[in-house]
Amino acid sequence: xxxxxxFIFFSFGAASAQSGKSEQLEEILLKGNFAGSVNPGYSxxxxxxxxxxxxxxxxxxxxxxxxxxxxxxxGYGMVxxxxxxxxxxxxxxxxxxGIAINSTLNGQTDFNTxxxxxxxxxxxxxxxxxxxxxxxxxxxAVNLSDRIPYGxxxxxxxxxxxxSYETYKGQFSGLVSSDRFTVKLGLGGMRSENxxxxxxxxxxxxxxxxxxxNANVSLGYQLDEHSQILFxxxxxxxxxxxxxxxxxxxxxxxxxxxTRLMAEWKYLxxxxxxxxxFAFLHEDFTYFFNRDQPENRxxxxxDRFIGKYDITYFIRDEILIxxxxxxxxxxxxxxxLEDAERTDFTAYGLFQHRPxxxxxxxxxxxxxxxxxxxxxxxFSADGRFDLSGSFALKAAYxxxxxxxxxxxxxxxxxxxxxxxxxxxxxxxxxxxxxxEMHTIxxxxxxxxxxxxxxWQPGTGGIWSPxxxxxxxxxxxxxxxxxxxxxNQHLIRWNLAYDFTRAVDEExxxxxxxxxxxxxxxxxxxxxxxxxxxxxxxxxxxxxxxTSNSQSLDDYALSNLxxxxxxxxxxxILSVKVxxxxxxxxxxxxxxxxxxxxxxxxxxxKF
Numbered sequence: 270x271x272x273x274x275x276f277i278f279f280s281f282g283a284a285s286a287q288s289g290k291s292e293q294l295e296e297i298l299l300k301g302n303f304a305g306s307v308n309p310g311y312s313x314x315x316x317x318x319x320x321x322x323x324x325x326x327x328x329x330x331x332x333x334x335x336x337x338x339x340x341x342x343x344g345y346g347m348v349x350x351x352x353x354x355x356x357x358x359x360x361x362x363x364x365x366x367g368i369a370i371n372s373t374l375n376g377q378t379d380f381n382t383x384x385x386x387x388x389x390x391x392x393x394x395x396x397x398x399x400x401x402x403x404x405x406x407x408x409x410a411v412n413l414s415d416r417i418p419y420g421x422x423x424x425x426x427x428x429x430x431x432x433s434y435e436t437y438k439g440q441f442s443g444l445v446s447s448d449r450f451t452v453k454l455g456l457g458g459m460r461s462e463n464x465x466x467x468x469x470x471x472x473x474x475x476x477x478x479x480x481x482x483n484a485n486v487s488l489g490y491q492l493d494e495h496s497q498i499l500f501x502x503x504x505x506x507x508x509x510x511x512x513x514x515x516x517x518x519x520x521x522x523x524x525x526x527x528t529r530l531m532a533e534w535k536y537l538x539x540x541x542x543x544x545x546x547f548a549f550l551h552e553d554f555t556y557f558f559n560r561d562q563p564e565n566r567x568x569x570x571x572d573r574f575i576g577k578y579d580i581t582y583f584i585r586d587e588i589l590i591x592x593x594x595x596x597x598x599x600x601x602x603x604x605x606l607e608d609a610e611r612t613d614f615t616a617y618g619l620f621q622h623r624p625x626x627x628x629x630x631x632x633x634x635x636x637x638x639x640x641x642x643x644x645x646x647x648f649s650a651d652g653r654f655d656l657s658g659s660f661a662l663k664a665a666y667x668x669x670x671x672x673x674x675x676x677x678x679x680x681x682x683x684x685x686x687x688x689x690x691x692x693x694x695x696x697x698x699x700x701x702x703x704x705e706m707h708t709i710x711x712x713x714x715x716x717x718x719x720x721x722x723x724w725q726p727g728t729g730g731i732w733s734p735x736x737x738x739x740x741x742x743x744x745x746x747x748x749x750x751x752x753x754x755x756n757q758h759l760i761r762w763n764l765a766y767d768f769t770r771a772v773d774e775e776x777x778x779x780x781x782x783x784x785x786x787x788x789x790x791x792x793x794x795x796x797x798x799x800x801x802x803x804x805x806x807x808x809x810x811x812x813x814x815t816s817n818s819q820s821l822d823d824y825a826l827s828n829l830x831x832x833x834x835x836x837x838x839x840x841i842l843s844v845k846v847x848x849x850x851x852x853x854x855x856x857x858x859x860x861x862x863x864x865x866x867x868x869x870x871x872x873x874k875f
Contacts, residue, residue: 308631309663315392316332318389320335327346327383330381337788344463345477354716367577374571387457397665399635400617401617419447425443426442426874427872429870434465440455453486455483470515472513472515474513477511483506496536497535503529508522511523521557545576550575553569571602577596580592612640614637614639632649635647662698666694683733689736698712715742717740737775740771744770746767749762767787778812782813792804805827821856827848827852839875843870844870
């Protein structure tokens with residue numbers, strides 16, 4: 270049965286392009302599986318390059334401020350992991366131009382090992398996405414998008430910044446473009462002593478120094494009016510000491526090296542697009558238990574080879590089919606991981622129909638096979654009904670999965686090769702109002718997860734992962750954004766509030782490090798060449814033990830930024846003050862975050 274399903278999906282690839290005009294095709298054909306038109310029942314947020322280029326900062330720092338996402342950080346610049354709709358970091362998919370980049374070793378992405386302004390756009394998709402996107406997109410997904418423009422003016426940009434705790438950063442980026450060929454380049458780096466004081470104590474953030482370097486190169490060549498070949502690459506090196514806690518001095522050190530390469534052939538016609546991608550992803554880490562004794566360390570690395578083919582075809586303006594095949598071979602090795610390997614093959618198909626002008630729905634399915642585990646067959650349905658020109662009703666249902674990682678399966682000692690994938694069912698219902706510059710959105714969601722993977726102590730004190738837990742996540746997401754322009758004055762606002770309950774059904778307690786309440790507000794005022802922005806973030810209480818007997822206090826942070834542009838906006842000077850009111854707070858227990866700190870940034874475009 271499963272092979273038959275895969276064959277049906279593959280048959281999508283036999284469709285041939287037809288000429289014809291359509292009024293609604295552009296977004297779907299150009300943006301792929303993260304396009305709003307492909308996800309009518311879901312919420313898609315896009316962070317544009319104008320916001321990305323305002324600073325040189327980690328992806329976690331950027332998303333925490335711009336999208337009301339919650340991150341758990343072991344101190345500034347240290348390991349940063351996401352929680353979306355109360356799910357874990359390994360249940361949130363992170364993608365780079367549509368290719369999954371979550372670690373095969375631990376299933377997560379450290380958001381402090383990716384620079385946020387190295388991309389043209391960042392797309393955030395809330396809600397279960399395993400059918401379209403694959404493994405791990407249970408709570409949602411983030412896509413880092415490199416878009417290649419043709420025929421634009423050559424442009425170069427230099428960014429320099431300095432801030433508190435001897436923090437320095439810089440970046441050079443450039444674009445050289447013609448009608449058929451484009452080169453996009455970004456080179457940057459950041460270093461910091463990171464020795465901020467722990468407020469309310471006589472301690473400071475000892476052993477917190479870090480430095481990182483980042484290189485991004487993208488190439489595009491237009492073969493003809495319909496087809497092009499693309500190449501993308503990322504190299505990120507991160508060297509950081511691991512900060513002390515309130516109770517224990519730190520002397521550890523962690524080095525990371527991530528290399529990502531991708532080649533793509535894309536064919537784009539009036540009603541048809543076809544994409545073939547080949548990617549190589551390498552991750553490498555070295556953990557030093559004592560940075561003064563480099564021989565005392567733990568090492569690990571993995572390589573992934575991915576081939577992916579996607580096809581989109583409009584049978585008619587109101588009927589769309591999409592399909593895709595993905596083959597992945599992954600291997601890993603390390604001090605506690607010996608020659609782990611797996612090969613996965615998955616396929617998906619989507620049918621979209623607009624029976625009447627105001628109503629669009631999707632039906633989709635994914636199946637696969639693996640050498641390491643049994644991949645479940647999953648499906649989803651979502652849709653959008655426009656109640657009027659301004660109001661829309663959205664709904665979605667999906668089944669999703671998260672596959673065991675190399676550490677779960679093969680860690681020595683304790684790995685469990687008999688683990689089953691985590692599975693979940695999620696549903697959501699939303700109402701959206703949109704008119705001119707104003708958008709109001711309200712969404713309620715529910716996620717039921719089974720076979721959650723949890724490490725437990727076993728015979729001889731050796732920890733091993735097993736499938737045990739069941740959890741229910743539910744909540745609401747509310748956002749308001751808008752603006753008002755009068756003469757040379759512009760006022761913008763963006764407010765968001767999330768209520769999230771994530772309940773361990775066995776213990777009837779809130780899952781650890783999931784705040785029930787999370788809010789974010791951004792207020793911006795612009796006049797001529799001046800811009801002022803005030804941002805406030807609120808994070809509610811989080812529990813740090815499964816019994817909910819211990820917790821971290823809630824906190825509110827305020828950040829202020831003043832920006833002035835010169836020389837017809839070619840030079841931009843900005844002054845930032847983070848944690849304006851000097852709030853003492855912790856994101857992870859016993860690991861205080863920075864006090865009030867300032868940054869001065871200069872950008873010059875030529």
